[in-house]
Amino acid sequence: MIRFFDLFFSALGLLLGWPALLLIALIGMWDTGSPIFRQQRVGRFQKPFILLKFRTMRPGTASVATHLVSNSAVTPFGRFLRRTKLDELPQLWNVLKGEMSLVGPRPCLFNQHELIEARVRKGVFNARPGITGLAQISEIDMSTPELLARVDARMLQSLNLRAYFRYILLTVSGKGTGDRLRL
Template identity: 75%
Template sequence: MIRLFDFFFSLLGLVLGAPILLILLVVGLFDTGSPLFRQQRVGRNKKPFTLVKFRTMRKGTASVASHLASANAITPFGRFLRGTKLDELPQLWNVLKGEMSLVGPRPCLFNQEELIAERERRGVLGARPGITGLAQVNDIDMSTPRLLAETDQKMLQNLTLPAYFKYIFMTVAGKGAGDRIPGEGG
């Protein structure tokens, strides 16, 4: 049932959001010269997939988890995208393709071995990664692997249709700050 909602809402979001996506793409082109950011992430059952986001950091920034990145790498437009969570919009494409869900554990990098081990221990990697979830709306990011994996497990064990909509609504309403970057305000 959730996959059906994922498909419907991601398709609807991409169609209705096309003008916004196009504007952000053009502004991003002027900001970094390369508005889309693609990165291999850990998917369901540890299968790799290519996550798509709007670029918020300068080209050439090291491919590390956000909490290990430098705040100086974020462009002014990137700060706006992160603050409004608009940088996540292209992930609707990943949801439409079935690589992600709207609600699930945030997909990590393959070099985040501690988080992968914690998630594996708790059966979290059997779920599709998501754009948002319990950890995100509670400001728990990848800098605390064990707490994040525990929160992901708790969310997945209690993920009902009402909870699915609750996490989406909370995210759209601005709850949660996303992954923190050292030295970044907020």
Template identity: 70%
Template sequence: MIRFLDVVFSAIGLLIGLPVLLLLTGIGYFDTGSPLFRQARVGRHRRPFVLVKFRTMTPDTASMATHLADSASITPFGRFLRRTKLDELPQLWNVLKGEMSLVGPRPCLYNQEELIAERASRGVFEARPGITGLAQVNDIDMSTPRRLAEMDRKMLDGLTVAAYFRYLLLTMAGKGTGDRVRS
């Protein structure tokens, strides 16, 4: 049922959001010269996939977990995208393709070995990674791997259709701040 909801909502989101996606792409082009950010992430069953987001940092920023990045690398437009969570919109394509879900554990980088080990020990990789979830609406980010993996498992154990909608509504209402960036 959740996969069906993912397909329906991501398709509707991409269709209705197309004007916004095009506008943000245009502004992003002028902001950084490269509006989309693509990065290999750890997916379901630890298979790699390419996550797509709007670029919020300068193109020369090293590929690392957000909590390790320097806030000086975030562009002014990128701050707006992060604050409004609009940087996540292109991930609807990842959801439509089946690489992600709207609700699930945030996909990590392959160099986040401690988080990968914590998630693997709890069976978190059996689920599709998601755009939002229990950890995100509770401000738990990838800087605390064990706590995040525990929260991911807790979310997956209680993931019902009602919980799925609750996480989506909390995220749309602005609950959670996203991954922290070093000041």
């Protein structure tokens, strides 16, 4: 049933949101010269997939977890996109393709070995990664891999339709700040 809602809401979001997506892409073109950011991430069953986001950092920024990147790498428009979570909108395409869910553990990078090991031990990779989840609304990011894997596993064990909609509504209403940046 969750997959049905993933398909329905991602298709609806892309269909109704295309003017906003286009406007953000045009502003992003002016801001960084390359509005869409593509990055290989760890997906379900540890299979790689290409995650899509609006670019919030200057091109050429190191491909590491956000908490390891200097705050100065984020552009002013990128700060706005992160604060409003609009940078995540292109991931609706990942959801529609079946690589992600609206709700699930945030997909990590292949160089985040400690997090990958912790998630393997907790069985987190048996689920599709998500745009949001319990860790995001609880302001737990990838800088604390053991805690993140524990929270992800707890979320997946209790994920039902009610929790699914709760995580989405809390995210849309502004709960959680996303990945922390180093000061």
